Amino acid sequence: MAIREPSSLLLFLLTLSALSLSSESRSDTNHVSSPCADAKVQRSDGFSFGIAFAPRNSFFINSSSSVQLSPCDRRLSLSSANSQLALFRPKVDEISLLTINTSNFFPDSYGGYMVAFAGRKYAARSLPAFVANSTFTVTSFTLVLEFKKGRLENLYWKRDGCASCSGNSNFVCLNNQDCAIRTNNCKNRGGSVDCSLGIQLTFSGTDKHETVFNSWYEVKNLRQYSLYGLYSNLRNSLTSQYNKFF
Ligand SMILES: *[C@@H]1O[C@H](CO)[C@@H](O)[C@H](O)[C@H]1NC(C)=O
Ligand SMILES: *[C@@H]1O[C@H](CO)[C@@H](O)[C@H](O)[C@H]1NC(C)=O
């Protein structure tokens, strides 16, 4: 991937894989590769964004403030905080499942929260989402990228109120929103579950030609926030191991 690391973020790249591998296709007209620059996209373009892992309070301007800044904002000095950065370039309006392999990366060692972000002048960032601490690990997320006339306006985590794990005693429902596994059930943490993070992406709003994105509609009408079954590559890793374990 030809993504340059933003200069304000001297963070490490994680090993990552995006299942939408179309970013180099000829139909990608978006030449903005940095997640800290502004892009205006049309359907089937690639779109770069980042996910930063850090302690919750390091996403705010200071510990007594509720002003959350973009990880691209130098005032945050995330690079000197305990943080990690993952970069992705999915294809706009394609439902994608991003995975972050946690066999060598323990999110709880980096503060346990993540923020999705993109843009500079038109900076958008999600609220910090709890990923893991030494007791619990959340492995499944849905991120909505909301565009208006091709510009990213909003990034938010879509929760299902624990519908996907209700009645399953191997999961704990945290704050009525996240299905969590006990961290000591994870591989390399004393257990056998691959606790790699799965982040399902969907796109809503309009592209620069005001074409309406459909992928959010498709997610709502397919399965309730759980598209793992659609991804044959992952069926053999993430999904089946859940079935085996549970
Ligand atoms: C935190 O940030 C706010 C807003 O910029 C500022 O008013 C306040 O003085 C800061 N507090 C500390 C302890 O730095
Ligand atoms: C993560 O990496 C490990 C070691 O390379 C591999 O065995 C495992 O299948 C990977 N998990 C996923 C979900 O890709």
Ligand SMILES: *[C@@H]1O[C@H](CO)[C@@H](O)[C@H](O)[C@H]1NC(C)=O
């Ligand atoms: C881990 O996070 C959960 C949910 O936010 C919280 O209830 C618990 O106290 C935390 N445990 C530790 C050891 O921080």
